[in-house]
Amino acid sequence: MKNTLMKKTIIALLAVLMTLVMLTGAAIAAEADKTADALKIAEVPERKIVLDGVPANFSNVPLAIDGRTMLPLRELVTALGVPNDDEHIIYKRVSKDEQYVSVIYGQTRIDLTIGEPAAYVDGKRLTLDAPPVIYKNSTYIPLRFVAEALGKKVVWVGETKTVLIVDQESYDAISGIMRRFAEAKAGVSRYRMEIDIASVITRGESKADVSIKENTFVDRVSELIYKETQLDIFGIEMEAKAYYKDNIAYSSDPLTGQWKKRAYTPEEFSQLFETMSDVVRSEEDERLNASLRIEESENEDELVLIGSIDFTGQLAEAYRQQSELLGAGTFELPETGVFTLRLVFDRETYMLRSYTAEASVEGQGPDVNTSVDVSLSIVYSDIDGDFEISVPENVIENAVEDDPEASGAASGF
Known part of the structure; x- marks a missing residue:
């Protein structure tokens, strides 16, 4: 029972953290059309x-x-x-x-x-x-x-009832950088992400310091992922590995070492793959572009964007999706999510070199309050690197069917 509770706590935290690093633009509500009636x-x-x-x-x-x-x-x-x-x-x-x-x-x-x-x-x-x-x-x-x-440039964010105003020239420059990043990323087939997360999660009177380090290799052409995870929670150190291939997630249980597998529909697997492999999204997002600004860098070969953005509405929807995919159960949904971001690009290729974010998110449930203070760093390397990802035969042969309600194998936990 204790191990199950710890697993669910970790999975819920990972759902929040995955949500934090997603930069997919949430739907921005349109302002109402003016009617011909008297002014309201x-x-x-x-x-x-x-x-x-x-x-x-x-x-x-x-x-x-x-x-x-x-x-x-x-x-x-x-x-x-x-x-x-x-x-x-x-x-x-x-x-x-x-x-x-x-x-x-x-x-x-x-x-x-x-x-x-x-x-x-x-x-x-x-x-x-x-x-x-x-x-x-x-x-x-x-x-x-x-x-x-x-x-x-004026951007209306209906979710938070916020109007963002920036110089049009500045907005166009940011939009241009993000567009060239999207073009550069579309031509990349393989890369590596080193993810470092330090966080404090508080639920009611319970408090846990959590450190997560992930080394992830991605092959976008073949839809393959391999990741190694080191986690420190409650002072307990654990390790896990995971593979994603052919609509199946294989993951080792950090507490028992047992390999487990979980099958997905092609649609579910595609969504999970995008979440795991494309944590910094590059679609055109007016809200994100209006929230960033160019920062001078000491390094002539890099472009740096910084800013703060309120992802409250997106956080809620993405958290719900991640919770369902990872088996996180019914943990309370964070209600606020203001993120401080820093993105570093290669000035010549426009590929993203690193992404850092800091946030404090809070939510109030019917029985207990939840808060997460987190800092996150992602470093990209081995762009189109000479590596191959394959699931070892012993993993395929020994993996048992996973019960997502009990362990959430898709996350490696």
């Missing part, structure tokens, strides 16, 4: 604005008009770099029902009419999703339209 104005104090990676605070509460984020004009445009004076922010009041405002920034001029769903940018008429309004004696303007007119 609502205060949305929970809506967060992040400008160039830094949370922005406004003295006046954000608004939503038919789903569109509206912010106080002067506070917004000055936060975007417009000088706070009457030469760059110009109000004109003809009457109570006829009011205008102009914003001038560099060579760009924006002309808005209060209550009108249209604006002019450098003399060109454009339609607005929501008109500027006067609310509690403050002028509110549509965030996305104005920010984009001033050369910013």
